[in-house]
Amino acid sequence: MIKLTYLPAILVGFRFAIAPFLLLDALDGAVTNWFLCGYILAIVSDIFDGIIARKLKVSTPQLRQADSWADICLFLCLALSTWLVYPTVILDFKIPLLIAVAAQFLLFSISLIKFRKLPSFHTYTAKAWGLALLVAAIALFGFGYAPTLWGAIVLCWINSLEEIAMTFILPAWTCDVLSIVHALKLRHE
Incomplete structure (x- = not known):
């Protein structure tokens, strides 16, 4: 069973994980319906990771920095996907x-x-x-x-x-x- 206190870190990790899949979906110059669903889920994870971390009192500088790096990774993959499509x-x-x-x-x-x-x-x-x-x-x-x-x-x-x-x-x-x-x-x- 996953401890609830790990949920913010899991959400940040989810964003890191989903970003390359967005790029992979765009490699052929088009995207599937999955692309927007994946991007929307990534943004939802971005919204809730900080809220949940503050509620659970597990918001640390390391977690917030990882959140920023996940955002950079996601937005770079979005930019490259835009270039491809x-x-x-x-x-x-x-x-x-x-x-x-x-x-x-x-x-x-x-x-x-x-x-x-x-x-x-x-x-x-x-x-x-x-x-x-x-x-x-x-x-x-x-x-x-x-x-x-x-x-x-x-x-x-x-x-x-x-x-x-x-x-x-x-x-x-x-x-x-x-x-x-x-x-x-x-x-x-």
Whole structure:
């Protein structure tokens, strides 16, 4: 019998495990119905791993970092799948997407230089970005509709800027800082 306290880690592991299968499904330039089902299940696991961990009081920095790595793995596989299935969409959005990728790399670089760790803030803007990406993925892979990608891109920019500012504000690496307001409060404490 699996202990309930392991459930958040299992959900994080599930996201790591499902991400490559999304990519495998897209290798032939098309996706099956499984693709969206798998992606939606991965996002549901992302939503509930943190909630359950906090409720069970097993939310640790290591678990939150693993959660961040699982997100990176999932979103990289989604991006590569998009390239395989809808390369024209990637090319049509290349400039805003390159700005989003550059903003994320800048955030990661600043955090690595300052804290020697990748950020793991799990901010409200990150949650909004994740939900916008879910809507964009459903619209694109389910209906061939790309304009909703703008919402995800803009929220990525906003999230990156907020987390860059938070990295400069916080004196020490901290996980689960929900917003820049929370970062300012932590700095003053």
